[in-house]
Amino acid sequence: xxxxxxxxxxxxxxxxxxxxxxxxxxxxxxxxxxxxxxxxxxxxxxxxxxxxxxxxxxxxxxxxxxxxxxxxxx
Amino acid sequence: xxxxxxxxxxxxxxxxxxxxxxxxxxxxxxxxxxxxxxxxxxxxxxxxxxxxxxxxxxxxxxxxxxxxxxxxxxxxxxxxxxxxxxxxxxxxxxxxxxxxxxxxxxxxxxxxxxxxxxxxxxxxxxxxxxxxxxxxxxxxxxxxxxxxxxxxxxxxxxxxxxxxxxxxxxxxxxxxxxxxxxxxxxxxxxxxxxxxxxxxxxxxxxxxxxxxxxxxxxxxxxxx
Numbered sequence: 001x002x003x004x005x006x007x008x009x010x011x012x013x014x015x016x017x018x019x020x021x022x023x024x025x026x027x028x029x030x031x032x033x034x035x036x037x038x039x040x041x042x043x044x045x046x047x048x049x050x051x052x053x054x055x056x057x058x059x060x061x062x063x064x065x066x067x068x069x070x071x072x073x074x
Numbered sequence: 075x076x077x078x079x080x081x082x083x084x085x086x087x088x089x090x091x092x093x094x095x096x097x098x099x100x101x102x103x104x105x106x107x108x109x110x111x112x113x114x115x116x117x118x119x120x121x122x123x124x125x126x127x128x129x130x131x132x133x134x135x136x137x138x139x140x141x142x143x144x145x146x147x148x149x150x151x152x153x154x155x156x157x158x159x160x161x162x163x164x165x166x167x168x169x170x171x172x173x174x175x176x177x178x179x180x181x182x183x184x185x186x187x188x189x190x191x192x193x194x195x196x197x198x199x200x201x202x203x204x205x206x207x208x209x210x211x212x213x214x215x216x217x218x219x220x221x222x223x224x225x226x227x228x229x230x231x232x233x234x235x236x237x238x239x240x241x242x243x244x245x246x247x248x249x250x251x252x253x254x255x256x257x258x259x260x261x262x263x264x265x266x267x268x269x270x271x272x273x274x275x276x277x278x279x280x281x282x283x284x285x286x287x288x289x290x291x292x293x294x295x296x297x298x
Contacts, residue, residue: 029109029174036113036170037095040120040163044270047159051277058284065291072298 084273090266097259110174113167115260118244119267120164121189125227127157127271128196132224135217144286145279147213150220151203152278156271158196165189176240184233185241192230195223209289 094115104111130153138146168186173179180186199219206212234241252260 026108029103029107032170032174033109033113036110036167037116039166039170040116043159043163043166047156047274051274051281054281055277055284058281058288062284062288062291065288065295069291069295069298072295 080273080276083269087266087270087273090262091270094259094263094266097262101256101259107175110171113171115263117164117167117171119260119264120160120167122264123267123271124157124161124164125231126268127153127160127275128192128224128227130275131157131196131220135220138213138217139221142210144209144213145283147217148279148282148286149275150217151200151282152275153271154196154199154220155278156274158193158200159274160267160271161189161193161196165193181240183239183241184237185230185239188226188230188233192223192226195226199223209286 098112098115101112103109131150134146134150134153137143138150168189169179172181172186199216202219203212203216206215233239234243
């Protein structure tokens with residue numbers, strides 16, 4: 001018997017339970033991979049949104065202060 | 075014009091990241107860990123980006139203390155905040171990876187603990203800035219704190235060499251290797267993350283300059 005036939009024999013010995021268990025393990029792996037990628041994206045997206053809101057607030061405040069100073073100078 | 079270039083670069087970084095999701099999904103599963111191993115394409119580039127950000131913050135802080143030029147203070151705060159976001163991503167993706175492979179969300183080993191301490195130190199940097207009113211004093215205290223915080227960065231990087239940790243040795247420079255097509259995707263991810271961090275830092279530095287303009291306008295308004 002050649003050694004390369006051993007994995008083939010083992011594969012043939014896999015029971016339906018083994019296949020179900022392996023499928024569950026794969027599903028679990030993909031599920032958590034998707035959680036990981038989603039979290040990485042969400043963290044960056046939240047930070048970008050915070051920066052956008054800060055930018056708007058700063059522009060608004062600068063514009064209103066400039067307008068107030070111009071009014072006072074008149 | 076400058077704004078257009080910055081946002082253009084940001085869009086390119088986002089396009090690379092979105093394209094890579096498709097590429098990563100098409101890669102074969104790693105032999106021992108399965109699909110979850112692919113989280114490395116986010117976990118490691120985020121860590122490296124955060125460490126680069128910490129190094130830039132250190133240089134900017136030292137330059138501020140030497141020159142007292144507030145542009146360096148703006149750069150330090152901008153890059154620290156961006157680095158903190160990336161380090162948060164690194165910690166969370168690492169925790170998810172650990173949950174699948176180790177069966178636990180967190181292990182108090184040297185790498186994970188020093189990385190968490192690093193995040194807390196840089197978060198404290200931002201809190202310190204919020205607590206000091208006077209601009210020169212605020213920038214000086216923050217620069218000193220940033221230099222002190224950087225001591226933890228080499229500990230984070232070399233902890234897996236210095237101590238026995240649950241965290242594995244790195245794939246690169248740690249005896250492991252990637253197939254060439256995986257290396258290519260990893261380098262694209264690395265480029266996209268660093269580019270995105272640069273764009274975020276430029277925008278954040280601009281905001282810090284705007285904040286200084288606002289403070290100056292407020293002082294003028296008070297004086298009138």
